Amino acid sequence: MRNDSGEVVSILGVTRDISERKRSDAALKESEEKYRILVEHSSDLIWSLDSTGCFTYASPSWERITGYSPSVIIGANFNSIVHPDDLQICTDSINNAVHLKKMQSSTVYRIKHADGSWHIHEATGTPVFGPDGVSNSIVGFSRDITESREAEEKIQNLLKDKELILKEVHHRVKNNMSTILNLLTLQLDMQDNPHTKGVLFDAAGRVQSMMILYDKLYRSDSESVLSLKDYFTALVGEIIGLFPGKESLKLKLNIDDFMLSTKVLSPLGIIINELITNSMKYAFPDYSNAMISLTVSMKENRVQIIFRDNGRGLPESVSFENSTGFGMQLISMLTSQIGGQISIEREGGTGFIIEFNV
Template sequence: MVKRKSLFWRYGVAVLTVAIALVVTLFLATLIHKESPFMLFFIAILVSAWCGGMGAGLAATALAAILCNYFFLPPQYVLSIASWEQGLRLTIFVLEAICICTAIAILNSARVRAQQSQVAALHCQATLLQSEERFRLLIEGVKDYAIFMLDADGIVASWNAGAARITGYKAREAIGQHYSRFYTYTDIESGIPQQELQTAIAQERLETEGWRIRRDGSRFWANVVTTALKDSSGEIQGFSQVVRDVSDRQRSEELLRQSQERLHLTLEASQIGIWDWNLHTHELKWSLQQEALFDLAPGTFAGTYEAVLDRIYPEDRASFSEAITRALERTGEFEQEFRILSADGNIRWLAGQGKVFYDDADRAIWMTGINRNISEQKQAAARIQAVEREKDFLLKEVHHRVKNNLQMISSLLSLQTNYVSDRQTLEILKSGEARIFSMALVHDLLYRSQSQNFVQINLADYIETLVNNLYSTYDTAKLNCKQVTLKLATEPIWVSIDIAILCGLIINELTTNAMKHAFKKRQFGQICIAVQFEEPQTHNHVILKVSDDGIGLPLELNWQNTKSLGLQIVNILTNQLKGNIELTKKDFGTEFIVRFSI
């Protein structure tokens, strides 16, 4: 419908303007009879072409040519051309009209294009203004970055909110100032601000880091990107700067650097090397200290597992490979001590430790670890073992000599008994001999020990040997008893030499007294000796029991204050043990109980 109205309007204007031109020409026919009748029709054609376009102009031309031929060219009121002159005039009119229409169409097209260009220009301008506004809002809205412009001389030309937050300067304080005011005094004296601008011009973009100064005088570590802004001819127009406060990162990097330096010094001082093994690429990476441990120059390690095996002592290669395989296939942990051959042919001991890492499919992908130089520890351990062997030899020799000396004294006492007829004197000599034997027996057991422990003795073994010797020493036939049996109830208890000797002397005295006095006019008797822990869980307190089933002690006897040398010795020895002793009297026999701590 709109298209029809437009078409009707365009061609309606053509008809109307031609009709008006005809009426006016007819009205002025008397005045322009001798002139060209086409003058006013040119105006109609021009108006039709301007308002209706090329089609309306051509339509007006055709209609005007017909009307001129009918009304103004002889013969009038007949549509015919009487002569060639009239045909030529009409043809010229049509051609001129067509030229006018064409010119008008071209002008209209140019006008439309101009209007369209103007509209497009207005749209671009509006878009540009909107884009600039958005960019301005974006720049001003950035709080974590200082973004500002400098002119060609380094004067601040713009300032965003991020710049104000980071530096403390407001826009009115910063704009118009040279940007070097944000640098340290040392940098300004060194000409660094200007040097950076010159470098930015040469490279078009420069990224630097350094100290900057805030408005309050405090410093911050800044990452700065400076971009040179040039026009189409290459002339510098200014600079843009993007500044970011990376003080936290700089502190973290400094702490990391210090930590790595301390770690490096620690590893170097402790002679620890670090290695990483990529199990996919089979590439091995060594630290410089690791190369030093293997007596390699820095950077000369080949980076392969085979190169490691080549440096390991031949006798240790198999066990080293087995430890690696065990870690990769089963345990995930590597720990091995091995030897390497240094360049000068010396052997160096290393202790290796490592851990295997796996992917999501539980496949070993990485192994990392350390190696420590333990050569000094190995040498120290060897020296300690040598000292221990020497000490053991000396202690064994001491025990042997003490035992021999005591046995010599015991033998002299035994020989002396052959020349003594007095029974009391004989008993005294035999008691002394037994006491000396109990002390000599400790040294003899230590000398014969296979445990290489020369400071402690098994109390159970010692008591068993001691009691058996006492039993064989006393001739039961001379006692008023046909048979005295010994019953032992002991458990392994390791004690020092001093405690063993004291316990041996106590058992010697109590057992000897029982053999001499407990079984008078008896056909048989039994002596029981027991040594055990009072509390099996703690192993700190020991109970020593010596009992018999003989006639017992007289009721009126004060055994703790008696003239009997044996009981006096027992009390003295118990005090030396820092223990206590008690006597339990039974219907038949006695029982002495000694408690002490070890």
């Protein structure tokens, strides 16, 4: 301020505290620097497209990954580098982002790199809206997934080769078992000793149960699991078919259809063979009023198998603990092998109940 003589006698001023603004500016600058570093050193391709499909931004990673410098990409239309067969996929993804107003992810397409090679890329894009709510650009990122796709394809081819090899192994094992079964049957027909014939007959039945399993594996789409219903139905029919006069036998099957591992099915098949064979050989004086039933169910990952016959019954003196017969010992051993428990019921014939968890 000046006096009447024009001399400055005082100064009037206004001050404002801009500390907060300075801190905000510094924080903004730091944030921008962080994002700049992230973008420039990203292993992904970061880009933006305008409404015509032309690139308006390309991160420095473009040159490192595709061989194109950002200056070459910016201004170019995306269809100049996208494979002709994939143009529709990319166009649809862009249109969906704009019109549906939401992010589009996992768009897979091929682009030509600067060296002329085609690479598989996967992109995610998000529309950017102006003040009027209209989208006029899309920002996104993409990555080269060629190596991972080739690795996946290689793994799938190896798995197919493995399946073919396993099927061939199952087929050959089945054929070898068939040869063994034929040899046992031939030897059985040549024997006069009842005990020897019985041993050979039992052995043939055990081989047959495994042969049926491998036959099912050979015909199955899976080499590790099978339908228990399909396996047991075929197995029971084959075992009973070995005995003369089986036409008079009444057979009741009530088997739930579920899948089990072959590691479990193999011992189960031998167990069922032993139970049926014992009933057919020892339970009935003849088959005129004979009945065999097999019930299998699974509840809450626990399987229950109930086998019954209406034959003469099993003496009280015979149990898994004191039996000297190989068949009973084999059943007990295989039940333990699958982590199960087995019990005997003696009313109205003989029944066996097997339970185990899967």
